Amino acid sequence: MNNFKYKTLFKSISEQIDLPDNAVIADLGCKDATFLLAFQEAFFGKIKSAVGVDITDKWFKDVKYKKPIKLEVMNCSKKLKFDDNTFDFVFTKDMFECVQDKDFLVGEIHRILKPGGVVICVNCDWDSVVYNGENKELISKAIHAYAVTKQPWMEDLDSWIGRRMYGFFNKSKLFYSTVSVHNVVETEYNEGTFGYELSKDIAWLHKENTGALSKEEYDEFIGNLQAAQNSGKYIFSKPYYIYKGVKI
Numbered sequence: 001m002n003n004f005k006y007k008t009l010f011k012s013i014s015e016q017i018d019l020p021d022n023a024v025i026a027d028l029g030c031k032d033a034t035f036l037l038a039f040q041e042a043f044f045g046k047i048k049s050a051v052g053v054d055i056t057d058k059w060f061k062d063v064k065y066k067k068p069i070k071l072e073v074m075n076c077s078k079k080l081k082f083d084d085n086t087f088d089f090v091f092t093k094d095m096f097e098c099v100q101d102k103d104f105l106v107g108e109i110h111r112i113l114k115p116g117g118v119v120i121c122v123n124c125d126w127d128s129v130v131y132n133g134e135n136k137e138l139i140s141k142a143i144h145a146y147a148v149t150k151q152p153w154m155e156d157l158d159s160w161i162g163r164r165m166y167g168f169f170n171k172s173k174l175f176y177s178t179v180s181v182h183n184v185v186e187t188e189y190n191e192g193t194f195g196y197e198l199s200k201d202i203a204w205l206h207k208e209n210t211g212a213l214s215k216e217e218y219d220e221f222i223g224n225l226q227a228a229q230n231s232g233k234y235i236f237s238k239p240y241y242i243y244k245g246v247k248i
């Protein structure tokens with residue numbers, strides 16, 4: 001796990017979990033199973049079965065996984081195809097914001113967890129992402145545009161999902177709820193960093209002609225980040241809200 005990009009975030013998450021022996025776990029919206037593989041390594045020998053589900057299997061073929069991990073296509077907006085009281089632990093990261101009926105999914109997670117089972121739901125608060133650079137207005141515009149512009153595969157998008165996640169679960173009265181925040185902070189603008197990768201993702205706003213950010217604005221935004229890096233002023237910060245619920 002030495003080169004694992006999410007090392008510090010994963011530590012903040014895994015410190016909050018105490019899996020029983022023969023644990024049965026799930027990752028909803030698992031994409032390429034990055035986190036399931038990390039759980040398998042961190043809790044080696046404790047996991048009996050680990051299922052990752054996603055609305056598409058397009059990332060599954062590149063995943064080097066083996067038992068106890070199983071990957072399935074499933075739409076988490078619908079009734080989940082799992083029996084009641086199945087899981088000791090349900091994990092979901094950066095997926096909730098894509099689902100329209102969040103209350104329904106909260107109920108489904110409660111249903112599939114065993115009594116006393118734990119859910120951890122991790123979400124970036126996209127409207128709280130920070131880059132340093134000279135042109136404040138432009139940098140804020142680029143981040144906000146990215147945060148609020150729905151990509152074609154998203155059923156829904158809530159750029160405040162990080163700060164709102166606690167409320168979605170807590171108001172259900174189905175869980176004992178706590179929340180913490182893990183902040184990713186970087187001071188280098190280099191390939192492979194969160195800040196660098198996000199700045200490249202933001203290009204979709206002009207490439208797909210969304211109207212949210214022009215190519216000129218995007219190029220100036222990147223120029224600002226590079227200038228900040230060159231002058232030693234670069235900072236990137238991204239808050240991940242970590243909601244933990246214990247099934248009542």
Ligand SMILES: C[S@@+](CC[C@H](N)C(=O)[O-])C[C@H]1O[C@@H](n2cnc3c(N)ncnc32)[C@H](O)[C@@H]1O
Binds near residue numbers: 031032035092095099
């Ligand atoms: C931003 S990615 C996060 C992936 C992974 N959890 C991570 O943090 O590395 C969001 C994932 O949620 C999946 N997704 C979106 N809507 C979904 C839905 N309704 N049901 C299941 N998966 C969904 C997407 O296909 C994508 O893999």
